[in-house]
Amino acid sequence: MSKFGAMVMGPAGAGKSTFCAALITHLQLNRRSAFYVNLDPAAESFEHTPDLDIKELISLHDAMEEVGLGPNGGLIYCFEFLMENLDWLTEALDSLPEDYLIIFDMPGQIELYTHVPVLPTLMRFLSQPGALDIRMAAVYLLEATFVVDRAKFFAGTLSAMSAMLMLEVPHINVLSKMDLVKGQVKKKDLKKFLTPDTTLLDDDPASRQFSVGDNAGSGGGGGDDESKPPDDKDQMMKGASFRRLNRAVAGLIESFSMVNFLKLDVTDEDSVGAILSHIDDCIQFHEAQDPKEPNDEEFEDPEMQ
Ligand SMILES: Nc1nc2c(ncn2[C@@H]2O[C@H](COP(=O)(O)OP(=O)(O)OP(=O)(O)O)[C@@H](O)[C@H]2O)c(=O)[nH]1
Numbered sequence: 001m002s003k004f005g006a007m008v009m010g011p012a013g014a015g016k017s018t019f020c021a022a023l024i025t026h027l028q029l030n031r032r033s034a035f036y037v038n039l040d041p042a043a044e045s046f047e048h049t050p051d052l053d054i055k056e057l058i059s060l061h062d063a064m065e066e067v068g069l070g071p072n073g074g075l076i077y078c079f080e081f082l083m084e085n086l087d088w089l090t091e092a093l094d095s096l097p098e099d100y101l102i103i104f105d106m107p108g109q110i111e112l113y114t115h116v117p118v119l120p121t122l123m124r125f126l127s128q129p130g131a132l133d134i135r136m137a138a139v140y141l142l143e144a145t146f147v148v149d150r151a152k153f154f155a156g157t158l159s160a161m162s163a164m165l166m167l168e169v170p171h172i173n174v175l176s177k178m179d180l181v182k183g184q185v186k187k188k189d190l191k192k193f194l195t196p197d198t199t200l201l202d203d204d205p206a207s208r209q210f211s212v213g214d215n216a217g218s219g220g221g222g223g224d225d226e227s228k229p230p231d232d233k234d235q236m237m238k239g240a241s242f243r244r245l246n247r248a249v250a251g252l253i254e255s256f257s258m259v260n261f262l263k264l265d266v267t268d269e270d271s272v273g274a275i276l277s278h279i280d281d282c283i284q285f286h287e288a289q290d291p292k293e294p295n296d297e298e299f300e301d302p303e304m305q
């Protein structure tokens with residue numbers, strides 16, 4: 001039988017470590033065992049002490065000092081070092097009992113998800129049948145505050161989709177920090193973000209703002225604003241070309257129809273529990289557990305008393 005794991009990923013500050021902590025607390029409250037693996041070589045403080053920490057193998061500080069790299073190059077170096085020392089993971093994880101959920105807390109550098117092939121290699125190593133054989137789920141977090149800026153939201157969604165296609169394991173996308181958009185976005189509008197498509201761009205406040213007195217018009221291919229060089233970055237981000245690019249990205253995401261988001265409010269235990277249920281479903285955690293013998297104390301027959 002295999003083991004179970006969840007790799008928690010997403011851009012910097014998306015709330016990955018906070019979610020890992022909330023998930024561990026929730027598992028503990030439900031008498032389930034968690035094994036917390038920190039794979040962020042720069043992370044210093046934790047709500048739950050990691051059971052395994054990449055800093056025992058290599059820290060970002062060491063990588064930067066010894067190899068003379070900056071923080072991002074240093075992080076890639078740490079992961080390449082991890083790839084050369086995968087025995088370190090095998091030694092720690094191989095003997096774990098099968099009902100443990102192994103939670104991997106990942107760094108937020110986007111390079112790791114897009115530019116270098118270390119994560120697919122790591123994922124294949126963890127899930128390889130006959131070796132560690134961990135049934136892995138990928139959990140990709142994106143901040144719900146992105147929904148106020150459609151372009152940012154689609155860029156984030158594209159990075160989630162890229163991770164999904166690259167890793168080839170069951171994948172869950174999560175809109176984190178929902179508490180921060182409560183009251184700012186109507187429930188009805190929020191629903192549209194959970195299954196993103198191009199219609200989200202039709203009521204983009206940024207493009208409406210631009211349309212006032214904008215003879216570039218609907219962005220349907222005229223491109224007449226291209227003759228006027230944008231005054232600054234802000235102006236460019238509101239131009240017809242930028243809107244066409246957004247529509248193309250949104251169309252690409254829609255045509256794949258693979259990206260859906262679940263909502264997460266870490267302050268609400270039910271919300272954390274709902275995400276865990278989705279993780280359990282996609283790794284088939286419950287199906288794999290042996291039926292437990294009823295505990296005599298819990299199941300005392302009232303008629304016998
Ligand atoms: N309001 C609110 N703040 C949150 C939530 N989750 C995380 N934060 C805050 O967001 C900041 C970043 O959270 P982390 O959990 O460290 O994010 P991370 O994705 O692990 O960040 P990196 O590891 O640096 O990429 C912290 O100040 C958290 O307190 C949330 O659900 N709601």
Ligand SMILES: [Mg+2]
Nearest residue numbers: 016017040043
């Ligand atoms: Mg973190």
